[in-house]
Amino acid sequence: MALNTNDLTKFLQYAVSSFTPKKDTPADVPTDAALKTMLPSGGVGTATPSRIFKSLVRWTLVTNGNGDKNWPANWQDLSIEKLVPKII
Amino acid sequence: MINQALVKLSIVIWLLATASFAVAQEPVVSEKTSKLDITLKNISTSVEKSIVAGAIKLTQNPGDIFYTNCAFKLTAERDCTRISGNAVLLDLVPEFDIKASENGAFQSFTGKITGNFITFNTRLLGSTVPGVDNPNAIIPDMQKPMHVFPVSAGVETTRFFDNVAVLGEVGYVPYVLNSYNFLGAPIQLGINPVIGAFFQAGYKFKNSKESGNSLSIDKSKEQPNSVLARFKADARFEWEVPVSFAIADEEIFMKLLPWATGWYDLHNNEFYHSVGVKLRFNVPQTKDTSIEFVVEDGSGAPNFNPGTQFGIGLTVVY
Numbered sequence: 001m002a003l004n005t006n007d008l009t010k011f012l013q014y015a016v017s018s019f020t021p022k023k024d025t026p027a028d029v030p031t032d033a034a035l036k037t038m039l040p041s042g043g044v045g046t047a048t049p050s051r052i053f054k055s056l057v058r059w060t061l062v063t064n065g066n067g068d069k070n071w072p073a074n075w076q077d078l079s080i081e082k083l084v085p086k087i088i
Numbered sequence: 089m090i091n092q093a094l095v096k097l098s099i100v101i102w103l104l105a106t107a108s109f110a111v112a113q114e115p116v117v118s119e120k121t122s123k124l125d126i127t128l129k130n131i132s133t134s135v136e137k138s139i140v141a142g143a144i145k146l147t148q149n150p151g152d153i154f155y156t157n158c159a160f161k162l163t164a165e166r167d168c169t170r171i172s173g174n175a176v177l178l179d180l181v182p183e184f185d186i187k188a189s190e191n192g193a194f195q196s197f198t199g200k201i202t203g204n205f206i207t208f209n210t211r212l213l214g215s216t217v218p219g220v221d222n223p224n225a226i227i228p229d230m231q232k233p234m235h236v237f238p239v240s241a242g243v244e245t246t247r248f249f250d251n252v253a254v255l256g257e258v259g260y261v262p263y264v265l266n267s268y269n270f271l272g273a274p275i276q277l278g279i280n281p282v283i284g285a286f287f288q289a290g291y292k293f294k295n296s297k298e299s300g301n302s303l304s305i306d307k308s309k310e311q312p313n314s315v316l317a318r319f320k321a322d323a324r325f326e327w328e329v330p331v332s333f334a335i336a337d338e339e340i341f342m343k344l345l346p347w348a349t350g351w352y353d354l355h356n357n358e359f360y361h362s363v364g365v366k367l368r369f370n371v372p373q374t375k376d377t378s379i380e381f382v383v384e385d386g387s388g389a390p391n392f393n394p395g396t397q398f399g400i401g402l403t404v405v406y
Contacts, residue, residue, distance in 0.1 A: 001222045003213075010217045011227055018230035018265050021276055026217050042279040044322055045238040045286070046202050047261040049279055052236060055179040055206060056228045059156050063175070064225045068154060 002065040008088050011060060012080045019049050035083065036076040050076060061087065153180040153203070175210050175228065179203045180239065200242030208234040234263040236278065238286070259286035259320075281325040290316045308392040309356040317354040318389075323347065343368040349388055362388035377402070 013026040016038050039050050062068050069087050155178040180203035209232040214223020241256040263278030292310050324347035332341050345366040364384030371377040380401045387393035
């Protein structure tokens with residue numbers, strides 16, 4: 001069964017919390033803050049947190065039957081609640 | 089999708105080769121007959137226009153390459169969701185760059201594919217976060233180690249095909265987001281600190297435009313017009329200094345960012361290094377601007393200058 005808006009929102013909160021250095025719980029991650037303010041910089045080469053985050057979210061959508069929609073070019077400027085309807 | 093990208097790249101390279109051939113014939117023909125000269129000029133200009141137009145189209149919508157373990161016919165059969173515990177993905181993005189002159193003809197073309205191959209564990213959404221509607225959805229397990237293999241390969245050529253550079257790199261960067269250092273503090277291996285190992289291969293050309301800058305002098309044993317093959321190891325860390333001070337009532341924070349990178353030149357059996365540290369201060373009244381003081385021993389690739397350098401820089405994060 002494909003993910004719905006509620007499921008994808010909670011998954012994105014989990015994914016962001018995994019990447020944040022403060023060890024937030026998924027519920028602590030705000031859904032109205034721009035992703036670029038929460039995902040850390042760092043990494044090396046193409047192994048950056050934002051690129052890996054996007055890949056893992058796309059994998060989740062494909063695996064659960066949601067398909068693979070084009071992401072907006074400015075997706076890091078969007079909040080979770082703004083990004084979800086564009087990629088689900 | 090890989091096949092589609094390769095086909096597109098092949099078409100562009102074939103068109104480039106065709107144009108290069110047409111242009112290369114120009115001087116020879118012009119010595120014999122001006123009429124034919126005009127004809128060939130028209131042909132080459134026409135071919136160039138079609139190349140530039142095609143390349144720009146690819147740049148605007150290059151499409152990317154995204155494979156999961158659900159790829160191919162497994163997707164339809166949903167077998168991928170039975171692969172519980174392990175998963176893989178390949179995420180590559182083609183990049184095409186055309187440098188054009190004032191009259192619209194292209195001067196150089198760069199085509200690259202960059203991205204990551206990632207292996208990771210999976211788990212169920214319902215056992216990860218409460219209150220979901222589809223608890224059996226499969227998601228990546230980000231609490232367990234993930235293995236990231238950065239990939240980059242590309243070709244760069246000029247209008248006349250007199251220089252063709254082929255460059256490639258594949259590496260390994262472990263990502264452990266839920267780990268702890270020896271003091272018990274949480275750390276995120278792959279983000280901070282970062283360690284990685286890479287294999288680089290390519291071809292080095294003699295640069296016809298030598299620079300007078302002493303820092304750009306090539307000190308490596310890698311000879312021009314020869315094959316390059318290197319192993320590279322990289323380690324870097326970011327440490328927030330637990331001391332701050334104030335200037336005009338603005339609190340100033342400091343960060344230390346040490347790094348160490350080593351290259352082993354397989355072709356010449358030579359080792360190069362770049363080690364250094366940055367001391368970064370945030371700029372008052374700004375959110376994303378900082379000043380860095382840098383001390384560095386060894387310039388690193390591609391010149392591998394062994395000297396020590398001091399520098400200061402302004403960093404603005406957009």
